[in-house]
Amino acid sequence: MPSPHDLDPSTPAIRFEGVEKRFGDNVVLQGLDFEVARGDRVTLIGPSGSGKTTILRLVMTLEEANEGYIFIDGEPLTHTREGGKRVALKERHRNEMRKRIGMVFQQFNLFPNMTVMENLIEAPVHVLGLSKADAVERGRELLARVGLVGKEDAHPSSLSGGQQQRVAIARALAMDPEILLLDEVTSALDPEIVGEVLEILRDVARTTDITMLIVTHEMHFARDVSNRVMMFDGGRVIEQGDPETIFTAPTQERTKSFLSAVLGA
Amino acid sequence: MNDDLSALWAAIPQVLEGMGITVTLTVLGSALAFVVAVVFGLMARSRTLVVRGFARVVIEFFRGTSLVVQLYLFFFVLPQLGWEMSPITAGVLAFGLNYGAYGAEVVRGSIAAVPAGQWEASTALSLSPVHRMRRIIIPQAWALMIPSLNNLLIQLLKGTAIVGFITLFDLTVALDKLRIATDLFFAYGFGLVLYFVLAYILTLGMNALEVRAKHRLGQGESLREALSFRTPDARGSVA
Numbered sequence: 161m162p163s164p165h166d167l168d169p170s171t172p173a174i175r176f177e178g179v180e181k182r183f184g185d186n187v188v189l190q191g192l193d194f195e196v197a198r199g200d201r202v203t204l205i206g207p208s209g210s211g212k213t214t215i216l217r218l219v220m221t222l223e224e225a226n227e228g229y230i231f232i233d234g235e236p237l238t239h240t241r242e243g244g245k246r247v248a249l250k251e252r253h254r255n256e257m258r259k260r261i262g263m264v265f266q267q268f269n270l271f272p273n274m275t276v277m278e279n280l281i282e283a284p285v286h287v288l289g290l291s292k293a294d295a296v297e298r299g300r301e302l303l304a305r306v307g308l309v310g311k312e313d314a315h316p317s318s319l320s321g322g323q324q325q326r327v328a329i330a331r332a333l334a335m336d337p338e339i340l341l342l343d344e345v346t347s348a349l350d351p352e353i354v355g356e357v358l359e360i361l362r363d364v365a366r367t368t369d370i371t372m373l374i375v376t377h378e379m380h381f382a383r384d385v386s387n388r389v390m391m392f393d394g395g396r397v398i399e400q401g402d403p404e405t406i407f408t409a410p411t412q413e414r415t416k417s418f419l420s421a422v423l424g425a
Numbered sequence: 426m427n428d429d430l431s432a433l434w435a436a437i438p439q440v441l442e443g444m445g446i447t448v449t450l451t452v453l454g455s456a457l458a459f460v461v462a463v464v465f466g467l468m469a470r471s472r473t474l475v476v477r478g479f480a481r482v483v484i485e486f487f488r489g490t491s492l493v494v495q496l497y498l499f500f501f502v503l504p505q506l507g508w509e510m511s512p513i514t515a516g517v518l519a520f521g522l523n524y525g526a527y528g529a530e531v532v533r534g535s536i537a538a539v540p541a542g543q544w545e546a547s548t549a550l551s552l553s554p555v556h557r558m559r560r561i562i563i564p565q566a567w568a569l570m571i572p573s574l575n576n577l578l579i580q581l582l583k584g585t586a587i588v589g590f591i592t593l594f595d596l597t598v599a600l601d602k603l604r605i606a607t608d609l610f611f612a613y614g615f616g617l618v619l620y621f622v623l624a625y626i627l628t629l630g631m632n633a634l635e636v637r638a639k640h641r642l643g644q645g646e647s648l649r650e651a652l653s654f655r656t657p658d659a660r661g662s663v664a
Contacts, residue, residue: 222545258551269546272642273564282560283550317643335550 171234173198173339173371174219179228181214181395188214189395192228198338201365201372203382203403206392207418212375216341219373220263221254232257232339259287262337266344268324270316276303276327277312280334288335295334302330306360322353326360333364340364342374346381354378361385379423383407391415432606433615436599443599444619449513450585450595451623454520455578461525462574466532467558480529487526493587495519500591512591524581528574535570536562568638575631579624586620596620 172195181189188211196202204212217223218230221238227246230237237257239246270279280299284290290298303309306326316324325345332340342361346354358381365372365385376382382389383403390400391412399412410416433440468480487495499515510518539562547557586597596619604612637648645651 220545220549222548255551255553258548261549263545263549265542265546265549267542269540269542271543271546271561272644273561283552286556286560287551287553315643331550 168234169198171198172196172231173200173233174373175231175234176215177229177231179218179225179230181211181218181223182226187395189218189225192396194390194397194400196371196373198233198371199369200388201374201386202388202390203374203376203386204390204392205376205379205382205406205418205422210392211395212392213343216263216343216373216375219339220261220341221258232260259335260338261341262332262335262339263341263343264325264328264332264345266347268316268321268328268348270324270327270331272316275313275315276308276319279316279327279331283331284334298334299330302333303327305333305363306330307356320353321349322356325349325357329357329360329364337370339371339373342372342376344375344377346376346378377422379407379419391418393418429607429611433603433611436603436606439594439602440596440599440619443594443596444623446513446588446593447582447585447596448623450516450520450588450593451578451582451627453513453517454524454585455581457517457521458523458525458528458577458581459574461521462528462532465525465529466536469529469533470536484526484529487522488530492519492523492584493590495523496587496591512588512593515591516585516588516593520581520584524577524584527577531570531573531577532566535566535573538569539565564638565642568635568642568644571631571635571638575628575635578627578631582624582627583620 174196176192176194179189179192180187188209192211192215204215206212214223218225219232219237224238229239229241229246235257236249238254239248241247270276271282274282277296277299280302281290281292281295284295284298285292300309300312303311306329308323308326308330311319311323311327316327319327325348329345345361346357349357358378361381362385364370372385374382374386386403388400389403389406390397391406391410391414392398393414399406399410399415406415407419410419465480465484468476469484471477471480496515496519499510499518500512503510503515536558543561543565544557547561552561585595588595589598589601597616600612600616600619603615633648633651636645636651639645640647
């Protein structure tokens, strides 16, 4: 498998090609095409039910598209085209692809049966094959980065929501992903601790070149961190551009009304 | 009453012998039941239709047919087909498979009750399905399944009272003998107490397992704290 650094830099980190996703009769995404360049920070905005979270879940292979293709670094993620037919790829291939992608969830989803450090080293040791000592050292660095030094042996249930989410960010980063998916990571937090989590993500954005795909209702954060904003409605991208343009001079009526609703303007 | 007590004294060796059989059947039967419950509970979740179908047929058969008939099947019918077995073996098989079938549903249900987010986070970290089950899901499902498994364990203990049908001298048979020497009320009253004590010992053990399992998930006190008999109020408060 080619390392990502061998790839043509113009190969997009993520590419959707005619992706359709249905839940029963409900068509969530339809004929969706878009690309995310390597190192891009793209924020998906739009009303709830517009399919933003579904896009992240498709990239993480938590859901499977009904039609179309998703490519990561130019390689098919779950399905490929063979002789004009859509063919499902084996679980083994999907698992290799998954290793390049990390995800932080709205509900943190830390493992309650493990301490903070055990949460951080489980996958690096068992999936990436790091030695336990190396994984622990890296875990400590990451805990320092998210401001939780000294919480190594704490159980997730003894941490506040904001602390749990910071551990979850560290856990995703411990896998050294090329792509980081952030799914409404502050929606379950009390307003006064949203800032501490966003500050860490701003820091990650500043200091790494990880490609980020972000779903958030925090428009200030989206504006700070992302270099592109895509407005979704009815399972389609109805408008996209740099955050400055989208937030100050949207062209679509739907975008204008959505932004004025969420910004309370 | 004095006559009753001296008859009881004389009957103690038999009562102990019967209790030994009851305890043996309960311990071996529940050990087999646990293995059956885990294996078939996991198979019943398989994505492969044949595996899942096989598990369902076995579970539904042993849940859906009478325990007494199953006992007869193992003890009277199988020997005719050339599978001779001791009454203890027949009892352990019947109880293990019957209660294991119920237990399989408990295991399956508890695994399904582990929040979807735990499965998704495991996938997002590229953990393999086996690793995910062993390290993430089962430890959490275990805490959920203990109360239901405790119910089944106590039912199994009491269910063993039918093994007199296959010539085993268990606690109930011993009490029946005691009834002849004493009277109905005394013998069966004594029997109720003995079964209750056995069941309560099992419950205490399972409660300890539950406290430990929950503590490992960061819920509630440690087993050591729970055993220190402090009042619940003193535990939670900062003072």
